[in-house]
Amino acid sequence: MAEKTTDSSASAAGTKQAADVEMSQYVADRERVNEDKIKQDDKIISEFGEYSYGWHDSDAAGEAAKKGISEEVVREISADKHEPQWMLDYRLAGYKAFLDKPMPDWGVDLKGFNAQDFKYYVKPLDKQAKSWDDLPPDIKNTYDRLGIPEAEKKRLVSGVAAQYESEVIYNSIREDLKAQGVIFLDTDAAVQQYPDLVKKYFTTVVPVDDNKFAGLNTAAWSGGSFVYVPKGVHVEIPLQAYFRINTPAMGQFERTLIIADEGSYVHYVEGCTAPIYSQDSLHAAVVEIVVEKNARVRYTTVQNWSNNVYNLVTQRAYVKEGGTMEWVDGNIGSKATMKYPACILAGPYAKAETMSIGFAGKGQYQDTGAKMIHLAPHTSSTIVAKSISKDAGRSAYRGLVKIVKGAEGAHSSVVCDALLVDDYSRSDTYPHVDVREDDVTMAHEATVSKVSEDQLFYLMSRGIEEKEAMGMIVRGFVEPISKLLPMEYALELNRLVELQMEGSVG
Amino acid sequence: MQHTLEIKDLHAAVETKEGRKEILKGVNLTVHSGETHAIMGPNGSGKSTLAYTLAGHPKYEVESGQALLDGEDLLKMKPDERAKAGLFLAMQYPVEVPGVSMTNFLRTAKTEVDGKAPAIRSWVKDLQGSMKKLRMDPKFAQRSVNEGFSGGEKKRAEVLQLELLKPKFAILDETDSGLDVDALRIVSEGVNRAKEDNDFGILMVTHYTRILRYIKPDIVHVFADGRFIKTGGPELADELEETGYDQYLPEGSDSESALA
Ligand SMILES: Nc1ncnc2c1ncn2[C@@H]1O[C@H](COP(=O)(O)OP(=O)(O)O)[C@@H](O)[C@H]1O
Numbered sequence: 001m002a003e004k005t006t007d008s009s010a011s012a013a014g015t016k017q018a019a020d021v022e023m024s025q026y027v028a029d030r031e032r033v034n035e036d037k038i039k040q041d042d043k044i045i046s047e048f049g050e051y052s053y054g055w056h057d058s059d060a061a062g063e064a065a066k067k068g069i070s071e072e073v074v075r076e077i078s079a080d081k082h083e084p085q086w087m088l089d090y091r092l093a094g095y096k097a098f099l100d101k102p103m104p105d106w107g108v109d110l111k112g113f114n115a116q117d118f119k120y121y122v123k124p125l126d127k128q129a130k131s132w133d134d135l136p137p138d139i140k141n142t143y144d145r146l147g148i149p150e151a152e153k154k155r156l157v158s159g160v161a162a163q164y165e166s167e168v169i170y171n172s173i174r175e176d177l178k179a180q181g182v183i184f185l186d187t188d189a190a191v192q193q194y195p196d197l198v199k200k201y202f203t204t205v206v207p208v209d210d211n212k213f214a215g216l217n218t219a220a221w222s223g224g225s226f227v228y229v230p231k232g233v234h235v236e237i238p239l240q241a242y243f244r245i246n247t248p249a250m251g252q253f254e255r256t257l258i259i260a261d262e263g264s265y266v267h268y269v270e271g272c273t274a275p276i277y278s279q280d281s282l283h284a285a286v287v288e289i290v291v292e293k294n295a296r297v298r299y300t301t302v303q304n305w306s307n308n309v310y311n312l313v314t315q316r317a318y319v320k321e322g323g324t325m326e327w328v329d330g331n332i333g334s335k336a337t338m339k340y341p342a343c344i345l346a347g348p349y350a351k352a353e354t355m356s357i358g359f360a361g362k363g364q365y366q367d368t369g370a371k372m373i374h375l376a377p378h379t380s381s382t383i384v385a386k387s388i389s390k391d392a393g394r395s396a397y398r399g400l401v402k403i404v405k406g407a408e409g410a411h412s413s414v415v416c417d418a419l420l421v422d423d424y425s426r427s428d429t430y431p432h433v434d435v436r437e438d439d440v441t442m443a444h445e446a447t448v449s450k451v452s453e454d455q456l457f458y459l460m461s462r463g464i465e466e467k468e469a470m471g472m473i474v475r476g477f478v479e480p481i482s483k484l485l486p487m488e489y490a491l492e493l494n495r496l497v498e499l500q501m502e503g504s505v506g
Numbered sequence: 507m508q509h510t511l512e513i514k515d516l517h518a519a520v521e522t523k524e525g526r527k528e529i530l531k532g533v534n535l536t537v538h539s540g541e542t543h544a545i546m547g548p549n550g551s552g553k554s555t556l557a558y559t560l561a562g563h564p565k566y567e568v569e570s571g572q573a574l575l576d577g578e579d580l581l582k583m584k585p586d587e588r589a590k591a592g593l594f595l596a597m598q599y600p601v602e603v604p605g606v607s608m609t610n611f612l613r614t615a616k617t618e619v620d621g622k623a624p625a626i627r628s629w630v631k632d633l634q635g636s637m638k639k640l641r642m643d644p645k646f647a648q649r650s651v652n653e654g655f656s657g658g659e660k661k662r663a664e665v666l667q668l669e670l671l672k673p674k675f676a677i678l679d680e681t682d683s684g685l686d687v688d689a690l691r692i693v694s695e696g697v698n699r700a701k702e703d704n705d706f707g708i709l710m711v712t713h714y715t716r717i718l719r720y721i722k723p724d725i726v727h728v729f730a731d732g733r734f735i736k737t738g739g740p741e742l743a744d745e746l747e748e749t750g751y752d753q754y755l756p757e758g759s760d761s762e763s764a765l766a
């Protein structure tokens with residue numbers, strides 16, 4: 001095991017050159033990371049090869065809930081939430097769009113999917129808890145195991161939203177941010193408390209009839225976050241949302257709306273887990289983001305649904321002049337994911353990035369990608385999509401870059417890297433490009449590689465065991481994405497990827 | 507401590523598109539600690555194959571023979587076990603590993619080879635010192651393993667590993683090729699430094715004689731068509747300088763006499 005770091009600068013006699021000092025600090029930092037990693041590895045080995053979020057709590061609310069969707073169910077949800085008429089109207093329009101729109105005949109296999117198989121509204125508590133201790137012991141225990149209250153206590157987050165089934169059962173925001181006018185609420189509460197703001201933006205980024213599942217979400221939505229960051233306010237530490245499904249055959253339809261007013265900044269991080277069941281569950285969220293002039297929003301997902309969850313999510317941002325939108329997307333779990341975070345670059349010099357990593361293991365299909373719509377001059381977009389497939393898992397990059405006439409000086413760059421760990425897995429790329437303007441610069445690069453024998457041999461010839469060598473190569477592949485994540489999530493992502501990689505060397 | 511590397515009648519083959527091809531056709535060699543053996547021979551004669559086979563690259567299949575390090579059979583070990591047993595191969599074409607930083611890689615390797623993590627203070631000092639002497643920019647420590655390194659930088663990074671990992675036997679596969687005069691000197695000095703510190707045995711594979719000006723061989727071998735065909739003292743290198751490899755090539759082969 002590694003030795004403890006002592007004073008690493010004491011060794012030099014006399015004056016050191018600046019570069020040396022920098023170097024020694026750097027090396028010392030890396031040592032620490034390395035030691036963390038070694039500790040982590042021990043933890044990984046002790047948790048060997050299991051999905052570690054597969055437990056479930058007792059479940060009276062879930063058992064009582066009925067399955068299936070109908071206009072009546074939609075009306076019931078709205079009535080139970082005491083919603084204004086305009087919101088019910090949106091729901092009904094969403095339901096109609098859901099019925100009218102065809103099932104996608106591309107992407108993941110949805111043949112076994114039946115919308116009537118899911119529970120649409122499961123309300124675990126009568127009202128939101130004011131503190132973690134107010135929660136039923138089972139549920140509180142679940143969040144303790146996920147480490148959420150602790151992160152809040154350590155102030156690693158600016159605010160927490162915990163959604164359990166259909167409801168946000170706990171929501172908090174730091175007082176100082178609240179005092180600056182930052183709003184961070186569950187969307188249901190926002191409809192009651194800020195109806196004008198919600199009405200102003202709701203469905204403006206993702207229209208009611210955008211696609212079948214956006215329609216279904218609009219009809220049945222419950223929970224999700226409403227975030228408003230006033231002009232010039234920078235929320236330096238992330239807002240953290242945690243989505244948990246507990247009951248079997250659950251349909252979770254959170255609806256998130258984030259508005260970053262001029263010159264503001266916010267980073268929203270969501271994590272997702274569920275128990276392992278033989279029945280499938282459905283997660284069909286809609287996320288709408290408005291990035292006002294010169295504002296910047298980063299939205300990070302580390303999705304680790306159990307392998308019985310359909311994850312069919314619509315995420316889109318509308319970016320105004322000089323604004324920046326960043327989607328960081330880790331898709332590790334789920335049975336099937338279809339998710340293509342989109343940015344509409346509506347004002348000049350708007351910028352967008354999508355950085356994603358998908359992991360497709362046994363029985364998994366990750367159909368993910370990005371859409372960048374350039375509507376204004378000098379807009380730029382970057383897509384970096386990485387995937388790892390193993391044990392006959394399938395992953396696909398599906399992307400669209402659209403540049404309209406008049407978007408002069410637009411720039412787009414797309415890099416897709418697929419890593420196949422064995423001969424049975426599969427990776428496909430579907431890059432669509434629609435460019436109507438001449439004065440643009442575009443770059444596209446796609447690689448599919450296998451973990452190479454030469455790389456493994458090189459590391460092994462330096463004394464590194466095969467399993468660790470494979471882990472290093474895969475971590476290295478993921479590194480450009482994991483370094484963008486908050487520390488805990490970066491460690492989590494590495495850990496998840498390594499768990500998934502267990503048994504791939506043999 | 508005195509160590510011995512013995513290669514006995516080693517035959518190895520590789521699977522090619524045209525079928526199985528035997529490349530090593532009975533290699534015999536004994537190297538002791540402190541000795542420097544130059545292995546010279548024409549391109550394609552199997553020098554790299556010998557190096558890879560000793561280090562355990564999965565592409566090369568041993569058909570018969572032995573390779574013993576202090577009596578232990580290397581050929582039964584996985585590549586990492588061979589490294590732990592004290593074998594090091596500086597590769598002709600070092601491999602890029604994106605996203606894995608040099609420091610992380612070096613420290614992991616050092617920890618594995620030694621069986622324990624190096625004491626932080628001396629490790630940082632050793633790493634910095636070796637990099638400095640090899641005229642490597644400290645920034646290299648942060649870069650991914652070999653990624654985007656020039657040919658010469660890759661070779662320096664190999665010698666850096668040699669210095670840090672302190673093996674019992676080092677195989678240098680054309681560590682001199684692709685280097686300009688200054689780089690050749692720096693790299694050679696690195697090898698000599700490492701040898702002074704650790705007194706390991708060296709198998710120095712080279713196509714050209716110029717590196718022998720910096721790293722003095724005790725024994726020179728000519729390797730052609732999968733085996734050693736001649737062994738002599740340093741004077742054999744001078745002779746090769748004069749005559750080239752023509753005489754050692756099978757009839758009808760292209761001549762490859764470009765000796766620097
Ligand atoms: N991985 C391989 N696949 C196919 N042929 C190989 C492979 N490695 C080596 N060879 C062949 O074996 C012979 C010896 O190659 P090599 O050992 O690289 O020679 P040297 O290092 O002496 O130039 C050559 O004919 C080469 O083409």
Ligand SMILES: [Mg+2]
Binds near residue numbers: 555679680
């Ligand atoms: Mg060679």
